Structures are given as C-alpha cells and as structure tokens.
Amino acid sequence: MNETTQAKIKAVNALLEKAEPESISYNDYSDQSGYKPQYVMDSMNVELFGNWGFEEIETHTVTNDKGGQLAVAKVQVWLKDIEFRPMAWGQSRVTKGDLGDAKKGAQTDAIKKALSYFSVGRRAYLGLLEGKKK
Numbered sequence: 468m469n470e471t472t473q474a475k476i477k478a479v480n481a482l483l484e485k486a487e488p489e490s491i492s493y494n495d496y497s498d499q500s501g502y503k504p505q506y507v508m509d510s511m512n513v514e515l516f517g518n519w520g521f522e523e524i525e526t527h528t529v530t531n532d533k534g535g536q537l538a539v540a541k542v543q544v545w546l547k548d549i550e551f552r553p554m555a556w557g558q559s560r561v562t563k564g565d566l567g568d569a570k571k572g573a574q575t576d577a578i579k580k581a582l583s584y585f586s587v588g589r590r591a592y593l594g595l596l597e598g599k600k601k
Contacts, residue, residue, distance in 0.1 A: 468585070472546060475514040479587055482510040491596050496560070500596040502588050504575035511587065518547035521578050524554060526570055528561070536561035538569035544581040555580035 468476075483490050483502050490506035493499075511519055525541040538561060543554045557576025561569040583592050590596055 468546075468549060472549065476585055476587060478514045479510045480589060482513060483507065483588060484590060486510075488597060501591045502579065502596075504579060507579055507582065507588060508575075511582070515546065520545055521581070523574060526573065528566065528569075536566075536569070538566065538573040540570065540573035540577045542574060542577040542581055544578060544584075546585060551584070553581045553584035555584075 483506055486506055490502050491500055492503045494501070521542045521544045523540060523542050525539075527539055529537050529539055531537055537558050539556060539558045541554060541556050543552050545552045555577045557573045557578070557580055559569045559572030559576060579588060582588065
C-alpha cells in the first residue's frame with residue numbers, strides 16, 4: 468500500500484475515533500462493540516470517494532441452531548490501485564420478518580470486516596471501543 472493510501476486510511480480511522488461515542492454501536496446479542504456502518508461508509512467516502520468500493524459476491528438466508536433466520540452476505544472490497552481485494556462474510560438476524568433489512572445488515576457487516584484487512588476500524592477490532600458493558 469502506498470504512502471498516500473496509508474495516510475487516507477489513517478485519516479478514515481481518525482474520523483471514526485473523532486466521532487466516538489456516536490460512531491459506536493453495541494450488540495447485546497454478541498456482547499461486542501463496533502463502529503456503526505454509516506460512520507464507516509461516510510468516513511471512507513470523505514477520504515477515498517471514488518477510490519474504493521465493494522461487490523456483493525453472494526447472499527442467502529440460513530436457519531440457525533435455535534430456529535431463527537440469518538441473512539448471510541459475502542462481499543469483496545477494493546481500493547484504487549491496490550491488487551489485494553479481500554473478501555469477507557457478514558451476517559444479520561432476521562427480525563420481525565424483515566429480510567431486506569437483515570440482508571442490508573449482513574452486507575454492511577461483511578463490508579466492515581473486509582475493510583478491516585486494510586486496518587479500517589482498527590480500534591474496534593483491537594477491542595478499544597468504549598461500548599456498553601454488561
């Protein structure tokens with residue numbers, strides 16, 4: 468990764484951190500904190516508009532071991548001029564029968580995970596976010 472891209476990724480992370488605690492979400496189900504998808508997308512667009520993107524590779528629904536439904540998505544992200552295009556899986560529970568919202572949640576979960584290969588949102592993956600604790 469060239470120095471310009473590294474600087475932009477650092478700036479993305481600075482935007483996410485500056486927006487804390489508003490940029491942080493807490494998942495009661497998994498007991499984990501992370502960045503809200505809109506903050507990640509907005510920060511990427513501020514620093515890399517037109518120079519990053521994603522492609523949804525696959526999406527489907529599965530039934531978990533408790534009988535609930537999950538939307539599952541696989542995406543690939545890209546940064547301009549970088550050959551490495553990581554893929555990641557994401558998931559989201561189907562609640563109140565809203566499959567569309569669950570698919571969107573699975574897609575954004577996968578995007579955030581794939582962007583983590585470039586260290587986007589690194590504070591979340593290092594467990595440094597001050598989210599709700601039980």
